[in-house]
Amino acid sequence: MLDLRYVVAHADEIAHNVAHRHVAADVPGLVAAAEARSTALVRLEEVRRVANVVARQTGKPTLDAMALHAAVPEFLRSDLGMADPAEVRPTDRPWLVQVGKALKAMEPALAAEVDRLQAAIESRARQLPNLTHPDVPRGASDEDHRVLREVGVRRDFATEGFAPLDHVQLAEKLGLIDFEAGAKVAGQKFYFLQRELVLLDLALQRFAIDLLVQRGFTPMVTPDLARPDILEGIGFNPRGSETQVYSVAGHDLCLVGTAEITIGGMLADTILEAEQLPIRIAGISHCFRTEAGAAGRESRGLYRVHQFTKVEMFVFCQGDLAQSEAHHAELVAIEEELFTALEVPYRVLDICAGDLGAPAYRKFDLEAWMPGRGAWGEITSTSNCTDFQARRLQIRARPEPGAKPKLVHTLNGTAIALSRGLIAVLENHQQADGSIAMPKALRPYLPFDRIGPRHT
């Protein structure tokens, strides 16, 4: 969520940003509603103020006729029978009660008007995405992302003398994934990991966690469910037909799509001290996604599934762009270090404005080369959300001891997703004999250095 006062004061800039991001939002309507609300609110507060004065006077008179008359603004006097000071009876209890009743009767309509305008403001404000980093490329399609660099060497399978298989074929041959059983118990896009792949999955988690702990992250295993207001604070929409989020029937809970939700939520409504920051967390969770509207798209194998495990990085830092951008650069660097160590060729993308998602100020994706598809595929994503999430969640920090709290900046990034990360490792390390060599970096975590080959 953006700062409403900023939006009203910079309506043109916001309108440009909305267009840049290819988002539909009614900025003029928002500004008009904000101004109308301000007027209505002043009126409502005046009525309440007078009601308080009259109630106090009824209980224990302290004002004379002139003072009581003076306490009532012009626009209310005739309605209250106080047009002239002579009509004011400051010690006449029944009279005061009548005045109090008259004031009370006015309140609901005024309050309803304020509420109506407030709702109009909020529904429009919710459509607004975060501001955008000036270097973010324009556009809204996959071709509009900027390729920042390409790292690692893609294997030349022709020279090696065999045609690479995709991970589904590899897993089939080696008995590593059972998609049919997954479909039987839970439906399409669920699966059982089996045999060595389970150990590889755990090894990748440990590998990522160990590296992150070295970098000063606190490891955590986080809840897989969260309340809807936490989801909304992070920028997810738990309701509606297009939602990516599963809700639990009979409970006010949702299955999380990422540990970003719970880690961000854990500090909701908190004021942090300067020395507590930055807080850097490495969270392990399961991730659940409905993939509504994604039917048929890149749906083979593990690429797009309803459930996977993920090691997520999350950072809370002071609400200062220089600091959050430095953390953002570090998150990308860590992602690159992980996949370099896993000997997976990748490229880094600066995601274009139209594809950022509402909370992100800037987003970098890593795409791994996936020989089985003969294409790049997204494996990680890291976003600087500046104060967009912190504002709704009310996460603040004092810039220095005793100073007024300021909204923090939040950042998130994938260390490794145990679905696409598995694809990248399996496909890039397949051998001519049908086995899969394990990257050296994982050897300390595995009781074998290759999976297969299997001869049946």
Added chain:
RNA sequence: GGAGAGGUGGCCGAGAGGCUGAAGGCGGCGGUUUGCUAAACCGUUAUAGAGGGUAAACCUUUAUCAGGGGUUCGAAUCCCCUCCUCUCCGCCA
């Protein structure tokens, strides 16, 4: 799932229709005293919003005692609903 006890300011803890945004204490901040520390004493110390003020200061004001609704001229206090926390029992990994 069953039973009970609770939710008041940064924390503890009073308050049981009207000068209560809330006693008292702790903690924090400022000051006096002091060779330094400590102690003592004095003062001060919620958040969000609105209006005014060029602005910082400041002034006025609204709301907030878990949340929502109700009674009343007036609610932290009375009534209803919801949520949350804790304890015990059951079940379970």
